[in-house]
Amino acid sequence: MAYNPGTWIASASPYNVVGNITISAGQSLVIEAGVEVNFQGNYKIIVQGGLDAIGAEGNVIYFTTDNQAIGWGGIHFDNTSILSHFSFCRFEYGKANGDNYPDFHGGAVRLISSNAEFSNCIFADNDAYANEGILDVKIINLLGEQVFSQVAIANNYVQLNLSNLENGIYLLQIMTAYHTTEIHKIVLTK
Numbered sequence: 001m002a003y004n005p006g007t008w009i010a011s012a013s014p015y016n017v018v019g020n021i022t023i024s025a026g027q028s029l030v031i032e033a034g035v036e037v038n039f040q041g042n043y044k045i046i047v048q049g050g051l052d053a054i055g056a057e058g059n060v061i062y063f064t065t066d067n068q069a070i071g072w073g074g075i076h077f078d079n080t081s082i083l084s085h086f087s088f089c090r091f092e093y094g095k096a097n098g099d100n101y102p103d104f105h106g107g108a109v110r111l112i113s114s115n116a117e118f119s120n121c122i123f124a125d126n127d128a129y130a131n132e133g134i135l136d137v138k139i140i141n142l143l144g145e146q147v148f149s150q151v152a153i154a155n156n157y158v159q160l161n162l163s164n165l166e167n168g169i170y171l172l173q174i175m176t177a178y179h180t181t182e183i184h185k186i187v188l189t190k
Contacts, residue, residue: 010034010059020073022046028082033059038066042095044073047080047114055088057120063091063108071095071127074107077114084116094126115185138173139165139186 007030008015014036020043023029028050031037035053045051055061065072074094077084094108107126109116141147147165170186 014038023049036062039072045075050082051084061089077111080114089121092124140171
């Protein structure tokens with residue numbers, strides 16, 4: 001189902017998702033701190049526009065499901081031109097579902113020719129095809145020097161603390177269990 005742009009507010013939480021949601025090109029969804037997005041089946045959010053989920057310390061945004069065995073279908077970014085932002089979010093029990101590419105990829109979040117910024121987020125107990133997940137995370141400066149490296153912790157839990165890096169532009173290199181490498185640009189400002 002197509003989604004009308006707007007804001008999901010904490011006082012109306014939880015938002016129970018009962019079908020796939022599409023955020024169309026040129027449209028945006030804003031999710032406030034403290035919102036719980038609870039998927040009632042293996043449904044997904046397809047982002048062709050923008051999605052900003054900005055939580056706060058102690059007031060996290062949850063993307064979850066009550067049925068952990070079935071999970072939820074994840075947030076899929078496909079060829080988006082709008083930069084989306086996630087801060088203080090917890091993504092749990094996302095399960096890629098499908099027999100064909102790219103549906104069996106992603107778990108909680110899948111980015112194809114798209115960019116999104118994540119800060120202070122937790123990914124836990126997500127699953128994708130062939131035990132896909134993040135194996136290794138590296139941050140490289142523009143001189144090609146590795147300034148950060150971390151091997152992913154079990155169950156897709158990766159937390160990056162970039163507080164010791166100076167302002168600037170960096171490359172985030174992610175190696176997945178499927179042995180693919182993704183590279184994303186990070187602009188760090190404090």
